[in-house]
Amino acid sequence: MQISKNDLGDFSYFIAIARHRSFRKASLEIGVTPSALSHAMTALETRRDVRLLNRTTRSVTLTAAGEDLLAAIEGPMQAIGEASQSLDRLRNNPAGRIRINVLGDAVPLLLVPVIPTFIERYPEIELDISVDNRLLDITAKGYDAGIRYGGTVPEDMVARSLSDDIPWVAAAAPDYLDRFGRPSHPADLKHHRCIAIRLGNDQIYKWEFERAGEEVAIETPRPMIVDESSAGIGLARAGAGITYGAEPVLREYVRRGELELVLEDWASMGEGFHAYYTSRRQVPTALRLLIDLIRELKPLRAG
Known part of the structure; x- marks a missing residue:
């Protein structure tokens, strides 16, 4: 039996579904709706008169025939994709x-x-x-x-x-530092208002400092917690407390005098x-x- 154009398109959909074991996740990768993927798989199974997928409301698994099909086409389909990418690289106008x-x-x-x-x-x-x-x-x-x-x-x-690696530093508004003093050691931050950072995994980040081989990680007092830099910078500029971040992010505000670096000699390098x-x-x-x-x-x- 010859391979039709429909088969080639549906095979790519099938591989994505097999990889994710989910119509929804496969649809996000491919850029079509889950419903369209479902119809395509039904059409493929009907044309070939074989069941490839076991579907429930909670999961998608491969039948034995589906496993055989995946093993047979995954390598060749990847090779086709790589060949297409190679052709794109030779185009005068990449798209x-x-x-x-x-x-x-x-x-x-x-x-x-x-x-x-x-x-x-x-x-x-x-x-x-x-x-x-x-x-x-x-x-x-x-x-x-x-x-x-x-x-x-x-x-x-x-x-x-x-x-390159990036220095991480602490900074605050000059008015705040005039009121509450300038820390000379990371341990002094325990007595300051610090704008804590919530990481992408929901953990609260310990501020890291290093100088002359000494490394310190400070769990700062946190009347405020933010999960992105602009919020922390805005609060610091308003005099709410000390913020911490990548030096290039803070650089322009320091240059304009809206923020002042503190513990500058304790800057910690990060990836x-x-x-x-x-x-x-x-x-x-x-x-x-x-x-x-x-x-x-x-x-x-x-x-």
């Missing part, structure tokens, strides 16, 4: 769409300086950018990649460095930004071009 999930800090530091050049070079590429500080399963949510600080990238992902994506999929050409451009322009170093 396509990439969905990326990014940490809030990455927007002003990495994307804003780079995206104008990117869209000038590659006008046919569409960028779909979602800003979220929570730790998400980017594969399950249908993203091609994520951008986070290196230390928070999931271990099962492929990571590409986008910047820079990384792009990350699953190792199970070919890297889309558009994503590779974006990563390469960020590494070429080095926006943090330029700042």
Whole structure:
């Protein structure tokens, strides 16, 4: 029996469903509705007169025939995808769409300086950018990649460095420091109003400091907790307390005199930004071009 065009399309849907064991998650990856996937699988099973999926309201599993089909087509379909990507790389005008999930800090530091050049070079590429500080399963949510600080990238992902290591510092409004004093040692923060940081995994971050080989992690007093930098900066500028963050994020406010660095000689170095994506999929050409451009322009170093 010959392979029809419908079969080829439905095979790609079937592989996504088999990978996620979920119509909803597969639909997020592919960009079609769960209902459309369900109809496609029903049509495939009807054309081939064989049941491939066991479906309940809570789960999707493969039948024995489904397992056999997956084993037979997964490799060849991946090869077809890789061949398509190779052709895209040879085009004079790369095209396509990439969905990326990014940490809030990455927007002003990495994307804003780079995206104008990117869209000038590659006008046919569409960028779909979602800003979220929570730790998400980017594969399950249908993203091609994520951008986070290196230390928070999931271990099962492929990571590409986008910047050098970044110093982390504390800062407060001059008026606040005039009222409450300037800490000279991280332990002094116990007597200050600190704007605590909630991480993407809901843990409260201990502020890290280091000097001359001495490392200190402070669980700060927290009359306030925020989960993204702009909120902490806004509160600090208003004199509510001391904030903590990546030095490039705070740099402009310090330059304007709205914030003042404290414990500057205790700055702690942390891993820079990384792009990350699953190792199970070919890297889309558009994503590779974006990563390469960020590494070429080095926006943090330029700042």
